[in-house]
Amino acid sequence: MPSGRIHTLINGAATAGAAAVAWLMGLPLTSPEALALISGAFCGTVLITPDLDMAHVRVDARRAWGPLGWVWWPLLSISKHRGVSHTWVRGPLIRLTYIVVVLGLMLLLVKALWEAAGWPWPPLRVPEDLRRPAVLAAAGFGYWAAQALHLAADRIPLTWRRL
Numbered sequence: 001m002p003s004g005r006i007h008t009l010i011n012g013a014a015t016a017g018a019a020a021v022a023w024l025m026g027l028p029l030t031s032p033e034a035l036a037l038i039s040g041a042f043c044g045t046v047l048i049t050p051d052l053d054m055a056h057v058r059v060d061a062r063r064a065w066g067p068l069g070w071v072w073w074p075l076l077s078i079s080k081h082r083g084v085s086h087t088w089v090r091g092p093l094i095r096l097t098y099i100v101v102v103l104g105l106m107l108l109l110v111k112a113l114w115e116a117a118g119w120p121w122p123p124l125r126v127p128e129d130l131r132r133p134a135v136l137a138a139a140g141f142g143y144w145a146a147q148a149l150h151l152a153a154d155r156i157p158l159t160w161r162r163l
Contacts (some may be wrong), residue, residue, distance in 0.1 A: 047065065049061040
């Protein structure tokens with residue numbers, strides 16, 4: 001089983017290799033879809049990895065969150081290492097759902113405090129490119145591909161039980 005740094009190296013090399021192949025094929029790397037794919041792979045490699053469930057180890061992904069690294073403690077306290085987080089579909093979905101809920105609740109708290117201070121909350125405008133299904137699918141695929149590379153490097157078999 002590779003260390004966290006080796007996982008990062010494997011995923012970074014695979015992402016760079018895929019970008020090089022796309023570039024050689026003449027595909028624009030600055031398109032919203034390509035940027036979303038690379039961003040998804042980055043998030044799945046650096047910020048939201050299957051190893052976030054390691055309780056007594058300094059995991060690079062938790063350190064990458066900086067002062068927000070503590071948000072992962074509730075999840076890792078209910079998931080043993082190589083448990084559900086090291087599954088091919090459920091693991092990535094659980095971590096993604098978890099962090100969306102946690103960050104959403106934090107945003108609501110900040111909004112409530114902001115408005116309680118008497119300041120108007122600025123409207124949230126998501127750029128049109130980010131709302132396109134192809135861009136969202138590319139980001140999701142990049143995230144899942146990073147998770148899949150991690151599991152493949154850990155030699156986790158792709159079986160029905162591990163989905």
